[in-house]
Amino acid sequence: MTSIPASVVRSPSARLGRALAHGDVPYRLITVAASIVLILLVVSFGLMLWITSAPTRTQFGLQSLISSDWNPSGEIFGSLPFVVGTLLTSLVGLAIALPFSLSIAIFLVELCPPRLRGPVGTMVELLAAIPSVVYGLWGLFAFIPAVVKPLGDFLLKLLGTPTNFIYLPFLSGPFFGTSIFASGVILAIMVVPSITAITRDVLLAVPAAQREASFALGATHSETISKVILPYGMSGILGAIILGLGRALGETMAVTMTVGNVSELPTSLLNPGYTMSSVIANEWGEARSLLHSSALLEIGLMLFATSLLLNVLARLLVWSVSRKNPDQRG
Amino acid sequence: MVTQAVRTTSQERVKLKSTSAQGRRAAINSITLGLTWIATFAAIIPLVWVIGDVISRGLPYMSAEFFTSTFKPLTLGGGGVLHAIVGSAELVGIASLISIPIAILAAIYVSEHRNTTFGLVIRFSTDVMSGLPSIVVGLFVYTFLVSGQGYSAFAGSVALAIMMIPIVLRTTEEMLMLVPRALREGSLGLGATEWKTMILIVLPAAVSGIITGILLAIARVSGEAAPLLLTAQGSNVLSTSLSQPIAALPLTMYKYAIDPSPIRNGQAWAIALVIVVFVLILNLSARALTRNRVKGL
Numbered sequence: 088m089t090s091i092p093a094s095v096v097r098s099p100s101a102r103l104g105r106a107l108a109h110g111d112v113p114y115r116l117i118t119v120a121a122s123i124v125l126i127l128l129v130v131s132f133g134l135m136l137w138i139t140s141a142p143t144r145t146q147f148g149l150q151s152l153i154s155s156d157w158n159p160s161g162e163i164f165g166s167l168p169f170v171v172g173t174l175l176t177s178l179v180g181l182a183i184a185l186p187f188s189l190s191i192a193i194f195l196v197e198l199c200p201p202r203l204r205g206p207v208g209t210m211v212e213l214l215a216a217i218p219s220v221v222y223g224l225w226g227l228f229a230f231i232p233a234v235v236k237p238l239g240d241f242l243l244k245l246l247g248t249p250t251n252f253i254y255l256p257f258l259s260g261p262f263f264g265t266s267i268f269a270s271g272v273i274l275a276i277m278v279v280p281s282i283t284a285i286t287r288d289v290l291l292a293v294p295a296a297q298r299e300a301s302f303a304l305g306a307t308h309s310e311t312i313s314k315v316i317l318p319y320g321m322s323g324i325l326g327a328i329i330l331g332l333g334r335a336l337g338e339t340m341a342v343t344m345t346v347g348n349v350s351e352l353p354t355s356l357l358n359p360g361y362t363m364s365s366v367i368a369n370e371w372g373e374a375r376s377l378l379h380s381s382a383l384l385e386i387g388l389m390l391f392a393t394s395l396l397l398n399v400l401a402r403l404l405v406w407s408v409s410r411k412n413p414d415q416r417g
Numbered sequence: 418m419v420t421q422a423v424r425t426t427s428q429e430r431v432k433l434k435s436t437s438a439q440g441r442r443a444a445i446n447s448i449t450l451g452l453t454w455i456a457t458f459a460a461i462i463p464l465v466w467v468i469g470d471v472i473s474r475g476l477p478y479m480s481a482e483f484f485t486s487t488f489k490p491l492t493l494g495g496g497g498v499l500h501a502i503v504g505s506a507e508l509v510g511i512a513s514l515i516s517i518p519i520a521i522l523a524a525i526y527v528s529e530h531r532n533t534t535f536g537l538v539i540r541f542s543t544d545v546m547s548g549l550p551s552i553v554v555g556l557f558v559y560t561f562l563v564s565g566q567g568y569s570a571f572a573g574s575v576a577l578a579i580m581m582i583p584i585v586l587r588t589t590e591e592m593l594m595l596v597p598r599a600l601r602e603g604s605l606g607l608g609a610t611e612w613k614t615m616i617l618i619v620l621p622a623a624v625s626g627i628i629t630g631i632l633l634a635i636a637r638v639s640g641e642a643a644p645l646l647l648t649a650q651g652s653n654v655l656s657t658s659l660s661q662p663i664a665a666l667p668l669t670m671y672k673y674a675i676d677p678s679p680i681r682n683g684q685a686w687a688i689a690l691v692i693v694v695f696v697l698i699l700n701l702s703a704r705a706l707t708r709n710r711v712k713g714l
Binding site: 213230 | 446457561582615636704
């Protein structure tokens with residue numbers, strides 16, 4: 088018993104046995120397995136959508152992207168109205184959200200009295216906690232009648248009537264309330280928290296020396312913010328915007344309930360439209376033919392590819408700022 | 418770029434020496450800073466408005482029957498949403514059972530191998546997953562679990578689980594990174610194995626943060642309707658079977674919201690109230706749990 092030869096202990100099988108007894112090998116294997124599940128999921132997402140959307144791709148090719156004729160009963164699937172609708176709603180949302188998000192981030196980092204910082208930050212983040220479908224309900228029954236409809240009517244009368252002195256075709260009618268504009272405004276509310284959160288982190292990563300140097304040269308606070316702090320964090324803020332865009336592009340329920348769901352190419356922001364995610368949500372249950380569901384899957388594939396691309400881009404941009412200054416303030 | 422910006426500022430300062438210019442700069446300063454105050458409080462208005470509306474329009478439709486009975490036709494008063502409450506609880510519960518172990522185990526791996534290639538690939542996959550549009554998650558699960566077999570509660574749970582994993586993983590990873598190295602090394606130095614160190618020392622030290630992540634993930638998926646539309650489908654009957662379509666609060670709410678009947682619309686507001694209260698409680702308690710540990714989570 089006392090003479091267990093050292094060679095036995097060192098032999099690979101014995102070492103394996105000992106490691107198994109310790110439990111470290113199974114422990115590592117389990118954690119690796121869980122990680123592999125994750126990677127497999129992401130890879131199979133892309134593969135599955137690619138494979139299942141094959142019928143439409145072979146039948147229509149690129150035609151399905153540039154045609155605006157979407158007619159499920161006639162087996163014709165041109166998804167341009169949805170792509171355009173998605174882009175327009177998201178861009179309107181982003182354009183509205185951006186000044187607010189930047190202001191809130193600047194406010195939280197630069198101006199907010201410490202006592203208010205917690206509550207204000209929490210309230211902005213709670214905007215993201217409200218579910219999409221609740222925003223849809225609120226938009227449909229409260230926000231559109233109270234704000235969007237009067238505002239849209241006003242814009243239509245002021246700028247969207249051809250007989251007026253100033254006529255902007257992208258604000259022309261018909262306008263019913265549910266519209267690309269309405270969805271855009273609601274998307275803006277929904278993406279403000281995510282753009283704000285990242286912008287705030289980016290601003291916190293600006294070294295204090297930059298700020299102090301600017302003050303020392305006699306710049307006012309607003310000059311310091313616009314000429315020193317924002318330029319320093321520009322690429323990170325760009326990343327935040329792109330991430331916000333990704334969020335807006337994929338948003339489903341709130342948009343489905345407020346955009347109007349008309350599958351024609353919109354000519355004005357006040358027109359009803361349709362988005363990629365809404366058409367999937369609305370038509371999936373009724374898609375009887377293989378070609379119809381494969382056309383919807385192709386739209387899903389486009390959404391997946393876009394969100395993947397935007398995510399990579401955004402992470403790289405945000406990462407480039409935080410790498411400049413590893414020890415963050417705050 | 419930055420030095421250039423600073424130089425412009427100082428040049429301007431030399432140019433604008435007169436007191437009126439100084440006054441103008443000061444005025445611009447106060448206006449700009451004032452605008453950020455206004456923008457911040459303007460952004461909070463929708464939150465207050467949504468919550469106020471949900472309470473004032475939903476409360477009148479809440480009754481004992483609303484919580485204790487299932488779907489009834491409008492001619493019989495419309496019934497309640499018990500079936501949807503049970504369905505939501507089942508969907509979210511099973512989604513948690515699937516996602517939490519995977520997320521925590523993967524987070525353990527990532528926190529120990531942050532900068533290896535494999536670690537980076539996992540972190541990237543997590544980012545991709547958290548950015549996926551929820552409707553795409555629904556499509557994906559449909560192609561795997563629904564086509565051929567039909568809509569089911571199980572498929573719905575898997576869809577929600579896929580949405581929970583990145584949230585739990587990210588928070589757990591961050592919390593594990595916050596556990597002091599000395600604690601880990603002390604345990605290993607005393608002869609504990611790696612897994613004992615993890616389970617008995619590191620995880621307990623990070624447990625409040627991990628629970629925060631779980632609460633946030635549950636809050637996030639409790640209001641999700643889009644992926645369930647393509648997987649659990651929704652139903653009007655009380656069911657707990659994993660292989661049958663199942664109701665869920667957000668699905669029922671969506672259906673009632675686009676219903677022409679004002680009574681159904683009112684019930685949709687009441688369901689919205691249930692969801693919002695639940696989600697806000699989860700969010701606020703998640704924050705309270707980690708308030709002293711990490712700022713700005």
